[in-house]
Amino acid sequence: MNIVAIVGRPNVGKSTLFNRLTGEKNAIIEATPGVTRDRLYGTSDWNGKSFLVIDTGGFIPGTEDTMEKAIREQAYVAIEEADVIIFVCDARDGVTPFDLDIAIKMLLLLSIKAIMKKLMLILMNFLNWVWVIHIRFRH
Numbered sequence: 110m111n112i113v114a115i116v117g118r119p120n121v122g123k124s125t126l127f128n129r130l131t132g133e134k135n136a137i138i139e140a141t142p143g144v145t146r147d148r149l150y151g152t153s154d155w156n157g158k159s160f161l162v163i164d165t166g167g168f169i170p171g172t173e174d175t176m177e178k179a180i181r182e183q184a185y186v187a188i189e190e191a192d193v194i195i196f197v198c199d200a201r202d203g204v205t206p207f208d209l210d211i212a213i214k215m216l217l218l219l220s221i222k223a224i225m226k227k228l229m230l231i232l233m234n235f236l237n238w239v240w241v242i243h244i245r246f247r248h
């Protein structure tokens with residue numbers, strides 16, 4: 110089964126998307142950042158396709174804080190496993206330097222071979238519609 114990992118900085122709506130895709134309410138959603146910590150797995154049936162979804166905690170690059178480091182490591186495990194990475198951003202801010210820093214740090218940890226096998230989608234959240242920028246690494 111294909112694996113879709115949802116990643117991004119804190120509080121951009123990753124868990125909201127996870128619950129929407131899985132049709133359940135297993136992920137805790139809150140207005141405060143740093144709510145999700147561990148990886149959370151669920152299954153989704155979307156437009157006739159079944160896949161595994163992983164929700165991850167909000168990624169804060171470059172801090173030495175123990176909890177934030179642990180959250181980062183969890184996110185790395187998820188992107189390593191994933192066939193598709195949904196990188197969630199807040200459309201009100203656009204793609205920020207913070208987002209770019211996360212994306213680069215995540216991708217640098219993967220081998221080129223691993224990156225080539227994955228598909229990364231950038232999802233601009235907090236819109237009344239969904240705007241997805243589709244970066245295709247592989248057919």
Ligand SMILES: Nc1nc2c(ncn2[C@@H]2O[C@H](COP(=O)(O)OP(=O)(O)OP(=O)(O)O)[C@@H](O)[C@H]2O)c(=O)[nH]1
Nearest residue numbers: 119120121122123124125139142143144145167235
């Ligand atoms: N208006 C609006 N609010 C949203 C949207 N998506 C999420 N939210 C709200 O944004 C807040 C954060 O959502 P979460 O899904 O918990 O965000 P997260 O990225 O999982 O946060 P962390 O786990 O802390 O990294 C919650 O109050 C949500 O209800 C959206 O598309 N529009």
Ligand SMILES: [Mg+2]
Nearest residue numbers: 123124144145
């Ligand atoms: Mg969350």
